[in-house]
Amino acid sequence: MPNLNIEPALSVAGTRGIFLNAAEAQFDSRVQRKILALASMVTELPFVSEVVPGVNSLLVVYESRKQGAITLMKQLSQLWVEAPDTEIEGRVFEIPVFYGGARGEDLADCAVHCGVSIEEFVRIHSEGEYRVACLGAMPGFPYLTGLDSRLTIARRSTPRLSLVGGSVTIGGSHAGVTPCTAPSGWHVIGHTDTPLFDSSAAVAALLKPGDRIRFVSKGIES
């Protein structure tokens, strides 16, 4: 595989953050593998307090009273070159999904929009293999990549003010599952009973970046 010739942009993100942006217009899975490898390397650096992977980007929070921004940026540039972009195995999670029904009310519209039958839409969605790019926006929410391009749908023009937790969603080229009730501009195509976040657990979020997800159809509700 040829070397990845992306020079990430580094910038100061306020008093105690550095933002490394390697994003082009479209998501790149090799860039994301490099981002996740970089994230674990950066965690080991002195004075780094939080490392937050985004989609093809990384936010590093550090003790700016003790470490210079320029020094940290140089370290990040150097580590970016060293970070491998090799495929990682990742843990596999199967998430049972009840498609359609009252808790998947956009399913029929999504199928029409994509020009396929509801059954075909569900088949394509549940046959895909997804990967957690990163967590964010709300506790334990995974940004999933790997959505079949036939199912890509622009986000809703009017976001829902409240979407119940456990919703299986599609937003643009991402798939998602919501851990908790929150506003959402994504389309809801079904629901799952798998809990994704428990603030009282030793590890609160079920998923972590790099994990693989399979949706298992438990049927289509009308």
Place this chain on the structure above:
Amino acid sequence: MIEVLSTGALNTVQDRGRFGFLNVGVAQSGAMDSSALAVGNILLGNPVTFAGLEIAMYPFKVKFLDTHVFAVVGAHCRMTLAGAPIPPQWICHAKPGDTLVIEAPVKGVRSYICFAGGLDVPTVMGSRSTDLKSALGGLEGRGLKRGDTLAVLAAPALLAKGGVTAPSSVSLSAAQIRVTAASEHGEFDNETAAMFFSSDWKVTQESNRMGIRLAGPILTPRRKIEMLSHGILPGTVQVPPSGQPIVQMADANTCGGYPKIANVIDADIGRLAQLPVGASFRFIHVTHDEAVQAQINIEDALDRLRSVVDAGDNAIRKFEE
């Protein structure tokens, strides 16, 4: 124990914040004016990590069911304890049955009631802060309501009396909020960037613990920018398609997708949080070094305050021996 007699739903239990979980999507939360909470804790001999009440809706009334030592710091409000006026930033002693009343602020927005010993609510992911958006921490993950009772942890006897002058985030004149440039500032042309710094920005009604939404001239980038979701910190100034900036605050989403023109420096986030709806201010550009130094100055001032309070306490102890 204390009992809430009158409150708004946006009054919450807050400590310094929930740190270390941005990577799993958990907001930092914590006091919007963190140095006010720190001043209150230091005044009472508490570690700065202790939890107090953040009051943003008035009038707020609370009854003390036991003997408690407390202090109120932050917005400038008329306050009474058992009917008698009390000063801000003052070590106050409440008897069982006493009621503390905090009236709507004359200046500022947010008041912090700190208690010697700190509030006793369960620690969730390392913090007692309430995250309203995710219904996490604080008192059952929600704002206070009438009839709520809260326990206060036991504290060593505090002998120091009186009050202190301390750094305050409440602006007495037209405010200036300092920012550093953010990653997408170059996506705005010079004219737009100049407008960002020369215009008066108004705090709108649609502001809360997640973000302060501003009204002013429309900021339009050179081209339409669509960004992949990326990590952001409180203080980030985003420019959504409306062209009206949003400053992300304590309960902000951990990820955003809008272009970022600037970051409010940490030292000024509390000052922004103390600007009421309708207040106008300007953004001032500073270097990253200046941003770091401003934060160091606040931390040093808090350290000095701690020495003054400790010295006062020790002096009284010696005198009474």
